[in-house]
Amino acid sequence: MSLRGGIDVGGTKIQAVVVDASDAVLASARRPTPSSGGPPAVVAAMAETLGEATRDAGVEPAALAGVGVGVPGSVDSAAGTVARAGNLPGWNESFPLAGALSEIVGSRVALGNDVSVATEAEFALGAGRPFLSLLGVFWGTGVGGGLILDGAPWFGRGGAGEIGHMVVVRGGEPCPCGRRGCLEAYAGRGAMEARARRMQAGGRRTALFDLMRKRERTRLTSGVWARALKHGDELAAELVDDAVAALGAGIASAVNLLDVEAVIIGGGLGDRLGQPYVERIAAAMQPHLFDDDNPPAVRLGALGDLGGALGAALLVRLPA
Numbered sequence: 001m002s003l004r005g006g007i008d009v010g011g012t013k014i015q016a017v018v019v020d021a022s023d024a025v026l027a028s029a030r031r032p033t034p035s036s037g038g039p040p041a042v043v044a045a046m047a048e049t050l051g052e053a054t055r056d057a058g059v060e061p062a063a064l065a066g067v068g069v070g071v072p073g074s075v076d077s078a079a080g081t082v083a084r085a086g087n088l089p090g091w092n093e094s095f096p097l098a099g100a101l102s103e104i105v106g107s108r109v110a111l112g113n114d115v116s117v118a119t120e121a122e123f124a125l126g127a128g129r130p131f132l133s134l135l136g137v138f139w140g141t142g143v144g145g146g147l148i149l150d151g152a153p154w155f156g157r158g159g160a161g162e163i164g165h166m167v168v169v170r171g172g173e174p175c176p177c178g179r180r181g182c183l184e185a186y187a188g189r190g191a192m193e194a195r196a197r198r199m200q201a202g203g204r205r206t207a208l209f210d211l212m213r214k215r216e217r218t219r220l221t222s223g224v225w226a227r228a229l230k231h232g233d234e235l236a237a238e239l240v241d242d243a244v245a246a247l248g249a250g251i252a253s254a255v256n257l258l259d260v261e262a263v264i265i266g267g268g269l270g271d272r273l274g275q276p277y278v279e280r281i282a283a284a285m286q287p288h289l290f291d292d293d294n295p296p297a298v299r300l301g302a303l304g305d306l307g308g309a310l311g312a313a314l315l316v317r318l319p320a
């Protein structure tokens, strides 16, 4: 069998795919990420999600040529361990994820960082195919970044790509990372929600939290933001405008340093708000570009929310 599995583990959901030798998706499944129980609970949920996808694809998990996993945090792919997966419940210490999952599913398991594998998926299979260098920007709960330089992923010393923590305002808004003025402090959905709550507590009116409750959510999801914008909610529009302006400054600064051919925008908010907002981000970059006659291509990711799982499956791609 030349089928492979890919699993994307996020703070809210686990997405699994089964792909064939040409990376076509044969089946996919999705489950919520457990909110308690630590790494063992997350591993069990990963195995169940993959099991559902393999059933739909008509294959046993053990018959897969391999399973790739994209996971947040500090990944040691050689050791098969993950530490400091901040978005996952009780996952701070190093945990042997590859071995634990491999034991359950009966197939070899390879690990990668979630944002890096999603960037590689866009590069190999999606909107980044025409380019040899690109910056992937994943605009969601946080703002993640991945780099392809001269056709190869760039990891630096292991921590490259943290575009969300480019400083766009010295001494600015508090960032979830504990510093101030980072891009993510303005454009991360988590930080945007915190700002919206502060502004509402200060007397500003907004429909954001009513829309959230109406949709039975406990967080301002990308869908809630999109709905509020559609309803002409002024506070939502103001915060999203601020996010776009910060993305423009942060991404343009990265382009000034690296001169990549393309910027690919994805993530929950990027996918949900789509092409009009990609164009707004490109326009917001323009005044900050040093070589402003020669802007990079700015494109919406082509793989949507399957990109992470597809990129994970690339980790176990068989040699051609």
Ligand SMILES: [Zn+2]
Residues within 6 Å of the ligand: 164, 165, 175, 176, 177, 178, 179, 180, 182, 184, 185
């Ligand atoms: Zn930060």
